[in-house]
Amino acid sequence: MKKRILVISQCFYPEQFRINDISQQWVKRGYDVTVVTAIPNYPQGKFYDGYGLRKKRTEEYNGMKIIRLPIVPRGNNPIMLCLNYLSFIISGFFWSKFTKLDVDYVFNFETSPITQSLLGVWYSKRKKKPYYLYIQDLWPENVESVAGVKNKFVLNLIGKMVDYIYKYSTKVLATSESMVEAIKSRGVPQSKLEYLPQYAEDFYKPVDINNVDEEIKMQIPSTNREGKENFNLIFTGNIGYAQGLDILPKVAQILKGENLSKNIVFNIIGDGRFKSNLVKMVDELGVTSMFNFIDRQPAIKIPQYMGLSDVAVLTLTDNKVFAMTIPAKLQSYIACGIPIIASAQGETKNIINSANCGICVETGDEVAFAQSVKKLMVLDKGELNKLGSDGQEYSKKNFDRELLLNQMDLYFQ
Incomplete structure (x- = not known):
């Protein structure tokens, strides 16, 4: 008889998160998978068509059954975002109390907000099933450092909720060693904690430029209109406030006045709440042409865009939470064998240095970032490829x- 897994994740297909692939791999491994999620609306803030x-x-x-709970879409302001979080909890509460669904395991892919994890706790307590919590975003640290909430009463309230969720978790899995230590400091026993990094889907791999679609080649041109060679930098994913992308127009402004051998282009692929601000900033600093x-x-197309690019960009804002986080795009980048230039600290910096x-x-240092762009520009194709292949080898190991999926199977046993 198939083992049955209930996956809880506020974001799921067609939204692009790694839990989509994890769930599909479980189906291939013989599990019966049911996903409880929300009506898709991330990151643009409105329901998908x-x-x-x-x-x-x-x-x-x-091969998966998907149940979508009614929610308020995220919108583009803090009030709508709060209503989005709250509506999923309310819908989830009633679903967990009245559903007749019976499973063997409950698995919660916890991106922000951690409030979604309450649904998993309520269901697993009612049905007396083991509950596995996979932490992507650390709370309450995320609320304090990223959202800027400083009210002690609110933070203590969130802290008590987090402790309640950890208490009723069979296993707490975290995507970085730093997160494991932070959770342990809240009194969670070591026997309940495990380090389980994210992986990149198998379509993230180097792509031969000859196999890239013509339409994509037109979007990432190798030369500008004057025939000057382009040095293409690429960023992919959510364009949010947490990503720290405001550094890039400043970097472009520094590089603009210099007589460089190549034409620098920052290719920004994605959507999110900060995108309009970023476009405005690019225009105001006079670097639109860059x-x-x-x-x-679609995520499956991203490797082709990387295949046409010289370097991938990873930026984060400066706070202690992101120093403990390994952003999912880091695994995607190195699996594609593309060199990385980053403005980050902590876990991200350690991996880039270890992988060579x-x-x-340093986070937010636009001068050092601009100097690094120039260093990478003068490398020949072979030297850039060596950086990329070193990253790919690190990814494989x-x-x-x-x-990692075998490791998850052991947890279930």
Whole structure:
């Protein structure tokens, strides 16, 4: 008889998160998978076409059953975001109390907000099933450092909720060693904690430029209109406030006045709440010609964009939470064998240095970032490829999908 897994994740297909692939791999491994999620609306803040309060509330996708709870879309302001979080808890509460679904394991893919994890606790307590919590975002630290909440009463309240969730978790899995230590400091026993990094889906791999679609080649041109060679830097993913992308227009402004051998282009692929601000900042600093904004693309196409690019960009804002975080795009980048230039600290910096796959400067240091761009520009193709291949080797040794999925299977046993 198939073992049954209930996956809880506020974001799921067609939203692009790694839990999509984890769930599909479980189906291939013989599990019966049911996903409880929300109506898709991330990151643009409105329901995806074809979905709504009365449309596609249940769905089957690649062998999985998907149940979509009614929510308020995230919108583009803090009030709507709070309503989005709250509506999922309310919908989840009633679902957990009245559902007849019976499973063997409950697995919660916890991106912000951690409030979504209450649904997993309520269901697992009622049904007396083991509950596995996979931490992507650390709370209450995330609320304090990222959202800027300083009210002690509010933080203590969130802290008590977090402790309640940890208490009723069978296992707490965290995506970095630093997160494991932070959770342990809250009194969670070591026997309940495990380090389980994210992996990159198998379509993240180097792509031969000859195999890239012509349409994508037109979006990432190798030369500008005057025939000067482009040095293409690429950023992919959510364009939010946490990503610290405001450094890039400042870097471009520094590089603009210099007589460089190549034409620098920052290719920004994605969508998010900060995108309009970033576009405005690029315009105000007079560096529009150095930026190429491309709409959000299916994840499976991203390796082709990387294949046409020289260097991948990873930036984060300066706070202690992000120093403990390994952003998912880092695994995607190194799996594709592309050199990285980053503005980050902590776990991200350690991996880039250990993998010898690029350059990482201090968070927010636009001068050092600009100098690093120039260093990478003068490297020949062979030297850039060596950085990329070193990163790919590190990925195979540390973020292998089969190895990590086998580890999850052991937790279930």
